[in-house]
């Protein structure tokens with residue numbers, strides 16, 4: 001019996017990615033700017049708190065104590081909106097019905113003012129904090145209706161992070177830290193893609209260093225809103241849903257942080273979504289390439305751009321549970337890859353498959369270039385691709401704006417669009433040296449039609465399935481790759 005077979009039940013989904021300390025395999029490390037000796041002396045931590053870690057004033061105080069307990073309580077704090085708030089604000093930006101609007105505004109007022117009361121107790125009434133919260137809540141009623149929607153939306157949804165940053169700054173002060181709120185709009189410079197803005201790395205790096213390093217040197221704890229930025233002209237932008245992780249990574253990279261901690265409400269990155277696969281386990285660590293693929297292909301625990309950005313500048317990320325801070329969490333190493341084997345599985349529902357067939361007389365060499373040129377001009381992100389001599393098929397998220405793409409493609413090809421599919425992805429390291437892997441995945445799913453197979457890297461193998469049932473697919477594959485003999489962390 002080969003070693004492969006002996007291992008197959010327990011080692012494929014390995015518990016940890018063990019690697020000696022590593023500058024191991026060439027990360028595409030962008031060079032960290034040198035010149036300011038303060039940077040190398042400081043290496044502050046960056047702590048980012050997600051919405052559930054900030055769901056109430058009590059939780060904010062708890063988060064503040066976690067910051068205080070870290071090394072010397074120094075570093076930068078990045079906050080998300082309180083849990084559920086961004087969704088409500090998006091609704092507010094969409095609806096016109098005055099009753100619905102009133103209801104949302106009242107609810108947001110209640111949640112944040114109650115947070116303030118929990119943080120400050122009796123001192124909250126009439127305090128600067130209460131006035132600042134009221135002012136920001138009031139601006140929500142006054143956003144000009146003639147602004148184009150994406151701009152208007154960003155002005156509105158940014159209130160979530162603005163309000164939580166005010167509260168968390170106060171919570172940190174309550175536990176004795178010299179916190180200071182710095183508006184992320186002064187630091188994160190972006191383009192004008194409202195709703196999905198892309199940070200200008202160099203400018204953001206420069207601003208972060210010039211604004212934050214002096215404060216850190218004084219021992220202050222800067223608190224910034226995640227997810228927000230501003231254009232050159234000072235217009236508020238947002239980085240896309242879940243973008244606070246991205247902010248934390250950008251700041252971590254700019255400041256040469258020793259580690260960026262993503263505080264969330266689960267114990268770390270799991271071998272599969274634990275809500276769908278009860279026997280899923282927490283990974284102690286993983287390489288960044290796996291983390292990026294996993295985040296992109298369905299694991300919601302971390303924003304894909306965050307991992308990419310931090311490790312590109314050799315900052316490691318750690319995902320930790322603010323409700324169980326004794327758990328070590330998952331370390332995303334700056335190593336490009338972890339140790340060999342499948343580390344984790346992810347499922348992404350609501351996937352569309354677009355099949356483009358070239359017309360019979362079309363030249364063989366220009367076809368793909370033309371297809372992808374159409375996609376690039378429409379700024380459609382393609383996830384997976386497979387191609388044959390006459391066709392190319394690729395996936396995008398359901399609901400991607402395909403009308404124009406379709407029209408343009410149809411000028412030189414036949415186009416078919418299928419929606420409601422799912423993608424399952426196995427991530428790990430050295431997958432190409434596991435020849436049986438694809439066969440095992442396909443066997444375990446042998447009653448589900450597979451529409452596309454893609455393995456473009458050594459770190460991920462994806463199947464596009466005619467199934468939106470992630471729970472069933474993940475359970476079967478998790479069982480196949482073996483996890484049942486290792487204890488659950490809970």
Ligand code: ASP
Nearest residue numbers: 080086227241242243244
């Ligand atoms: N509050 C934003 C969202 O819910 C950003 C974030 O939490 O990362 O998407």
Ligand code: MG
Nearest residue numbers: 050242245301
């Ligand atoms: Mg998040």
